[in-house]
Amino acid sequence: MPTFVMLSILGPDGSATLREKPARIREVNAEVESMGGRVVHQYALLGQWDFLNIIEAPDEVTMARIATELASRGTLKTRTLVAIEVDDLIEKLESGRADD
Numbered sequence: 213m214p215t216f217v218m219l220s221i222l223g224p225d226g227s228a229t230l231r232e233k234p235a236r237i238r239e240v241n242a243e244v245e246s247m248g249g250r251v252v253h254q255y256a257l258l259g260q261w262d263f264l265n266i267i268e269a270p271d272e273v274t275m276a277r278i279a280t281e282l283a284s285r286g287t288l289k290t291r292t293l294v295a296i297e298v299d300d301l302i303e304k305l306e307s308g309r310a311d312d
Contacts, residue, residue, distance in 0.1 A: 213250075213268045213269065213270060214268065214269060214270070214271065214272070214275070214294065215252070215266060215267070215268055215294075215295040215296075215297070216266075216267045216268075216269060216275045216292055216293065216294055216295060217264065217265070217266060217267075217292070217293045217294075217295050218263075218264075218265040218267055218279065218290050218291070218292045218293075219261040219263070219264055219265075219290065219291045219292075219293075220261065220262055220263045220265070220282075220288045220289065220290045220291075221260075221261055221262050221288060221289045221290075222262045222263075222287065222288050223286060223287050223288060223289070225286065225287045226287030226288045229287060237254070240282070241254070243281075243282075244267065244278055244282075247274065247277055247278050247281060248269060248270060248274045248277075248278075249267045249268065249269040249274060249275065249278050250267065250268045250269075251265055251266070251267055252266040252267065252268055253265070253266040254266070262288075266295070272294070275292060276292075279292045
């Protein structure tokens with residue numbers, strides 16, 4: 213299953229919700245699962261981004277739906293990236309090389 217990295221920044225309403233109800237994070241994770249994804253790892257960050265989520269989803273369209281649904285609430289902004297396992301990348305690069 214493809215892996216995605218989602219970075220998020222909370223807006224004022226998202227920060228207020230988190231302060232008042234920290235367990236909301238787990239509720240959102242369950243919503244991600246109901247849309248076909250799975251939160252594999254999750255980290256709170258210091259700096260430009262508030263959270264880093266590693267999410268598995270069956271395809272890019274499913275991940276786009278998840279990102280769109282979460283962002284449409286207006287409580288956060290996201291940036292989503294495709295993550296490729298290094299071993300998979302090496303295998304693809306080596307299989308595409310012309311043999312000497």
